Amino acid sequence: MQATEPTSKSNLKSSIWRQHCRGVLPLEARLEPWMTDLFDGQTLADLVAQHGSPLNxxxxxxxxxxxxxxxxxxxxxxxxxxxFFARKSNKCLAFVDEAIRCDAGLDTASENEIQQCLDRGVTPDRIICTAAVKQEALLRLCLNHSICIAIDNQDELDVIASLAQQTGLTAVLALRIGGFHHRGSKLPTRxxxxxxRDLELLDxxxxxxxxxAGIHFHLDGYDASQRVTGLAEALGWIEHLRDQGHAPTFIDMGGGFPISYLDxxxxxxxxxxxxxxxLLGQRxxxxxxxxxLGRQVLADSVTGKPNVYPYFQSPTRAAWLASxxxxxxxxxxxxKRINDAxxxxxxxxxxxxxxGCGMTVARVEYRKQNSDGDWLIGLSMNRTQCRTTTDDFLVDPIVLPIGEGESSPMTGYLVGAYCTESELLxxxxxxxxxGVRRGDLVVFPNTAGYLMHFLESRSHQFPLAKNLVVADGPEGTFELDRIDMPSLS
Structure with a gap:
């Protein structure tokens, strides 16, 4: 949820929470009230002691x-x-239940995701399957429940048609299209x-x-003008389909709605x-x-695009869609064109x-200096537990100083549990x-979207992080998400 302008009281509290850790160049995270309510007192420490580190x-x-x-x-x-909520962004079943309560659909990318949605009462017409690779078992599940499948290639279409003929069922499809012409060039996609090239597919x-049932597309990045181009091309395909006797009812523009993590x-x-x-050696x-961070130094200049999410951007979400x-x-x-169609x-x-739906908490296990003299602060977590496919999560963590012992001010880096030189959190x-002490807690704010689970790994046979649902109301109750209790999911 986009933060509102903070009051002077919340500004004061915020400065207290942020005083124990900040980037040398600060990047202060937007914080939701339910998060900051947990920063005071012993609650987070007790939860980490009970459920382990890291804890989502x-x-x-x-x-x-x-x-x-x-x-x-x-x-x-x-x-x-x-x-349609993209389930791949977070595996917790509490979000499926919330999507149902909000009357949202579910965008699924695997057989397990689909089955979990069905088990929790999502009706098949509110599910779409957009899996990048669709095994036969996944396709059979979709066919048996009349779940719409966003088909991506000729081989998928051939398998689906064969299975439909064998079973006497009719497959519900959305045609995924790409390669749009935008401002004089063709937008690349895999x-x-x-x-x-593939317009003859309609015959x-x-x-x-x-x-x-419809046309589907997904574009990388957050360029609103490219979405306009995609919608225009999709409307053209809707007309072609209707000319061929089909009756498509929707255009699905995929995801990629921008948000801003920073204040x-x-x-x-x-x-x-x-x-x-x-990078230029000037500081x-x-x-x-x-x-x-994805850029390069050539001669006396820095080139290239950073390989990170745009953690501050504008417009976001609603204003972006309006544009x-x-x-x-x-x-x-x-x-109007969508309405007319x-x-x-x-x-x-x-x-x-x-x-605004999640945060990740980890415990400090050690402080040490490497051979370069840099201080390294080791946490009980690994970098796959707060990372997507980009180079870094550019948001200041919050340190809660609950550890014991003395510590002096220091500058350093947060590192994780995998045994590689590149294991920086x-x-x-x-x-x-x-300072920072063994036993202190480090909070990574706003991690629910992709950061918790998209690359999550249990290499070294480390256990996966537990996922704890924070209940509404004054009781302040907590319970494990059903994804961590398979017998109850």
Whole structure:
């Protein structure tokens, strides 16, 4: 949930929580009230002692406000709209239950994800399967329950048609398309049928035991103008399908709704300016061994795009969607074109629905200096437990000083449990103005969207992190998510 302007009282509390750890170039995280309520007292320490480190805490109720934001934008423009929560962004079943309560659909990427949704009462018409690789068992499950399958290639179509013929069932399909023409070039993608090369696919579909329910696409990144291009091309395919006798009812624009993790834009800009200076040798490093975060130094300049999420960006979520629907194509807004085509607009947000829904807590186990003299603070977790496919999570953690013993101010790096030189939990150099002690807790804020589970690994046979649901209300109760209790899931 996008944070509101903090009051002076919350500003004071925030400064207290942040005083024990900050980046050498600070990147202060947006914090939700349910998170900060847990920073005081002994509760988090008791929970980590009981359930282990790291521990994921989740609060599913923030999902509703996030969903309401984008739904309202569509409603204001009269667009028939349905969001499908991207299950891949977080494995906890509490979010499936919350999606049901919010009347959202479920975007699934595996047989287990689909079966868990069915077991929890999600109706098949509220499930779409977008798995990148679809084994026969997965396809049979979708066929048996009439779950819509976003098909990606000719081999998938052939297998689905064969299974449908064998069983006498009709497959429900969404055609995933890509390769859109945008501003004079073709948008690259490894997913979907090409909008130019594969148009003849529509002729083949006529004689197959399939029902084409809609058009699907997903674009990497957060460029709103590219989504406009995708929607325009998808509307063209809707017309082609109807000309062939099909009756598609929706366009699914995938996920990728932007959010912002940080409170201050100037901190984001300052960080990259100083990072460039450090790469050019104009100041001391602010990342471990001057890590370039995806950029390169060529001659006397820094080039390339950072390999990190844009942790501060604008517009986000609702305003971003509004900009897409309000864009005019040949004098007609995208919203009106969708309405005139009489199709439902669907989307599959993950990270943006998980905004404000989780945090990860880990215990400090040691402090030491490496051969370069850098202080390393070792946590009971590994980097796959707070990381996606990019180089780093560029958000300041919160340190809760509950450990015992003395400690002096220090500057150093958070490191994890895997036995590799690259096992850093954050590549950014951190300041600990009041020191850091064995037994202190480190909180990584806003990790529910992808960061908890997308790369999660139990190499070295470490146990996976437990996932604890924070209940609403004054009782302050906590219970393990059903995903951690297979017999009850």
């Amino acid at each position: 805490l989740i609060s599913p109720t923030s999902m509703r406000a996030n969903l309401d934001e984008v739904t309202q934008v569509a409603e204001d423009r009269g667009v028939d709209f349905q969001a 997913f979907g049928f090409d909008v130019d 083949e579909l006529v004689d197959l035991p399939v029902r084409v 201050h834009e100037h901190q984001w800009n300052d960080f990259w300016r100083e990072h460039e200076s450090s 001391s490093p602010i990342t471990y061994r001057n890590h370039p 897409i629907l309000d864009t005019e194509i040949n004098g007609c807004s995208v919203a 009489k199709v439902q607009l669907r989307c599959e947000p993950g990270r943006s629905l998980m905004d 954050s590549l950014r150099q951190m300041e600990f103005p009041t």
